[in-house]
Amino acid sequence: MSSCFLDEETFCQCCQLLLQHSHSLCDGWSWEQVKGSEEGYLRKTALGTGRTRCNLDQQGNSSDQHQERTFSLSFHNDDDDDDEDDGAVCCIQEESSSSSVVQYEYHILYSCSYQTPVLYFRASTLEGRSLCLEEVWDSVHPNYRQRLQHRPWDTITQQEHPLLGQSFFVLHPCRTEEFMMPVLKAALEEHRQVNYIVTWLSVVGPVVGLDVPLSYCTQVPEPPHTPSRSPQPPPALHSPQP
Amino acid sequence: MSDNAESPTETQKDEPSTPQQPTEDSGMADDKKKIDVLLKAVGDTPIMKTKKWSVEKGRTVQSLSQFISRFLKMEANEQLFIYVNQSFSPSPDQEVGVLFQCFGSDGKLVLHYCKSQAWG
Numbered sequence: 001m002s003s004c005f006l007d008e009e010t011f012c013q014c015c016q017l018l019l020q021h022s023h024s025l026c027d028g029w030s031w032e033q034v035k036g037s038e039e040g041y042l043r044k045t046a047l048g049t050g051r052t053r054c055n056l057d058q059q060g061n062s063s064d065q066h067q068e069r070t071f072s073l074s075f076h077n078d079d080d081d082d083d084e085d086d087g088a089v090c091c092i093q094e095e096s097s098s099s100s101v102v103q104y105e106y107h108i109l110y111s112c113s114y115q116t117p118v119l120y121f122r123a124s125t126l127e128g129r130s131l132c133l134e135e136v137w138d139s140v141h142p143n144y145r146q147r148l149q150h151r152p153w154d155t156i157t158q159q160e161h162p163l164l165g166q167s168f169f170v171l172h173p174c175r176t177e178e179f180m181m182p183v184l185k186a187a188l189e190e191h192r193q194v195n196y197i198v199t200w201l202s203v204v205g206p207v208v209g210l211d212v213p214l215s216y217c218t219q220v221p222e223p224p225h226t227p228s229r230s231p232q233p234p235p236a237l238h239s240p241q242p
Numbered sequence: 243m244s245d246n247a248e249s250p251t252e253t254q255k256d257e258p259s260t261p262q263q264p265t266e267d268s269g270m271a272d273d274k275k276k277i278d279v280l281l282k283a284v285g286d287t288p289i290m291k292t293k294k295w296s297v298e299k300g301r302t303v304q305s306l307s308q309f310i311s312r313f314l315k316m317e318a319n320e321q322l323f324i325y326v327n328q329s330f331s332p333s334p335d336q337e338v339g340v341l342f343q344c345f346g347s348d349g350k351l352v353l354h355y356c357k358s359q360a361w362g
Contacts, residue, residue, distance in 0.1 A: 141304075141334055142304065142334075143303075143304040143307060143308075143334035144321065144334075146318055147318070147319065147320070147321045150318050150319045151319065175358070175359075178358045178359075179323050179331070179356070179358060181285075182284040182285065182323070182325060182328065182354060182356050183325060183328055183329055183330070186328035186329075186354075187328070187329070190328075194329050194330075198330060199329060199330050199331070202330040202331045202332070202333070203323065203330075203331040205333075206331075206333045206334055206335070211333065212333065214332075214336070214340070214341075214344060216330075217326070217327075217329065217330040218344065
């Protein structure tokens with residue numbers, strides 16, 4: 001029975017192989033090493049599209065500030081002008097969601113707890129405003145949106161980046177083995193290997209606007225074959241990051 | 243994106259004389275507007291009664307995925323995954339014609355599909 005778990009060494013090997021192909025394509029992936037540590041992650045920035053909320057000012061121009069437009073309403077009450085106010089202020093927050101260019105930053109990290117890769121990402125408008133969680137949910141590829149909208153909190157949430165300590169969006173890794181299993185099982189039966197990161201990225205990338213050119217799936221080799229090892233259960237504790 | 247209203251056509255595999263003949267010489271491949279797709283279920287995913295379909299080259303993976311999902315009467319909380327070469331998942335925006343060019347063999351593109359409750 002194949003293990004759907006990925007050890008950290010193989011993670012690094014797969015990443016380096018992906019990186020080599022990325023360099024040949026000028027596809028933008030880089031390896032970021034954490035200072036004073038063996039740990040690192042893959043990083044890439046890219047422009048994509050997303051659904052962002054924008055407010056329209058009087059001229060119909062979009063603004064990235066979440067401004068409340070204040071309207072003054074005058075109540076003219078002919079019958080009773082004792083108790084009613086002469087005017088009332090009503091705050092209306094106008095929001096309309098539209099497709100716009102979004103700057104994405106993707107990080108591929110290794111999770112010791114899940115023994116799988118995990119995709120972290122940031123998203124901001126070109127003016128530098130970070131997208132909120134709801135906008136990120138709205139920006140998920142239509143192919144996956146219905147499923148995500150069913151239970152969004154189980155799919156994409158905001159978490160602290162384990163290595164950088166900054167707020168990132170993260171695609172939950174808890175079911176990674178479910179969609180990796182068919183590939184790994186077939187590979188085992190056919191006595192071949194796959195590059196775990198390439199396969200995994202081909203599934204999760206498009207969900208959040210990350211394009212994975214087809215050549216990755218044909219050109220990136222598998223990591224060096226390691227003797228089969230019995231599946232190891234994930235460690236009981238997730239070691240805290242320094 | 244709007245779904246293509248036209249469903250893939252079932253290949254008439256029992257009647258070789260019909261116009262939709264799947265296998266042709268590679269030299270004439272460019273003239274064909276449709277490619278043959280063979281759908282294979284993975285694991286416990288229901289097997290489609292009709293496995294071989296004639297699909298327009300320009301059809302996207304997402305469109306095909308939606309078709310399979312409807313055919314299998316999948317629930318809203320279920321996600322369909324499609325695999326090529328049983329080694330990766332094609333982008334939903336990918337055209338099946340391109341996949342066929344790269345990964346087709348014996349005149350058809352074999353796609354494995356799997357139903358999952360992933361990310362939940």
